[in-house]
Amino acid sequence: MTRRRFRRTRGPSNAAITAVTVLALCSGMLLLRDGRGETPPQPSAAQARTGADDRSALRSAAPALPPSPPDRVRIPAIDVDAPLTGLGLTRTGSLEVPPADRKNLAGWYEAGTTPGERGTAIVAGHVDNADGPAVFYSLGALRKGSTIEVDRRDGRVAVFTVDAVEVYDAEDFPDTKVYGAAPRPELRVITCGGGYSRTTGYRGNVVVYAHLTDTR
Template sequence: MAATSAPSPVAERPLSRRLMWPAASVVLGALLMYNSLGGAPSGTPGVPPVPVAAGAPTPSVSPTTDLALPRSEPKRLVIPAIAVDAPFTPLTLGADGHLNAPPENNNNLVGWYKGGVTPGEPGSAIVAGHVDTKTGPAVFLLLDALKPGSTVNITRADGIVATFKVDSVQTFSKAEFPDQEVYGKTSTPQLRLITCGGSYDRQAKDYTDNVVVFAHLDSANTA
């Protein structure tokens, strides 16, 4: 997809028993919510964006605050403030319409929904990570410790390092998740980092809240 043209964000789904969040999709312009792994979906996922044509040249990028990058898969996530340095795995929708989870046997792995925009494209790129797993703390354990101005660096397959700057870190009740605020259409490159938060409800086997980091593309350089 060219950097100057971006479709609406597509569906995001809860990931797993331990990492679950509400999600939204655009179907004929309407945002639809999905609130839990076990619940029935309230709609169908939107159409994925058109990928960049095979063999498209890698762009030459100069640092600027008004960037838009072509499609390129993310390869590594680095968040210096909370000592995150993790590879990506692509996430797809399962047969039940939910987003499949990153493997729980790897505590240092983040996922991105490959049916949505890639980090740096116009729109909201979605990156998900476990706060913990059955084996212990995981990659996004300290996500809620980020502050406005913190940087998030994503190395892409095209050799570009996209640097995002955190705008805010918010915690939302899963029962009242603001899908439009998190997943609404944006004309500029945005990033959403999502994990579980709040207290752990042992009876429901789920966390009560979601932590969402809102960030915008601040600069881009070749690696």
């Protein structure tokens, strides 16, 4: 895995992320390579966030952890078990993305909240690359109630429960909803999704919303 010296330049906030940040994940390289008509699974309307989900999350939220960089993310329901690398921002204020040639590598926004800490932590990864499906190819198939585990460098495992899985067109991406501050430990996991164009790739993003429910 890639390790960097942990530091914050802007505090535990995602305010520096200024736009739809993961379009570089979304070239659709697999589809462009082999011309298939298939696309990765997309979330159904039943997986969208509701008021009942928010109330349930409040009741089940676990206490926040102190800051600690994450090293690995696991999502058992879709067979994800991947190392994490730190991501910064590009010159235009968008989130960097993991190297496309490392298909089982995901990244986290290291200038923001660490997973398990109070606030909104951000994890992103490719949906595919030139060789085939990548780390978050099946993210759109995830369902409410699924578990996401994050191994932290302090030896703790932060366990999150999925509240919703939604898909957005790039032009309608809700920056504040996805990246905004939270009063409890929350997690967003992001990849490409939505419609697909052979000239521009995927037209949007799949976003998983989750909150901390346990620590090991």
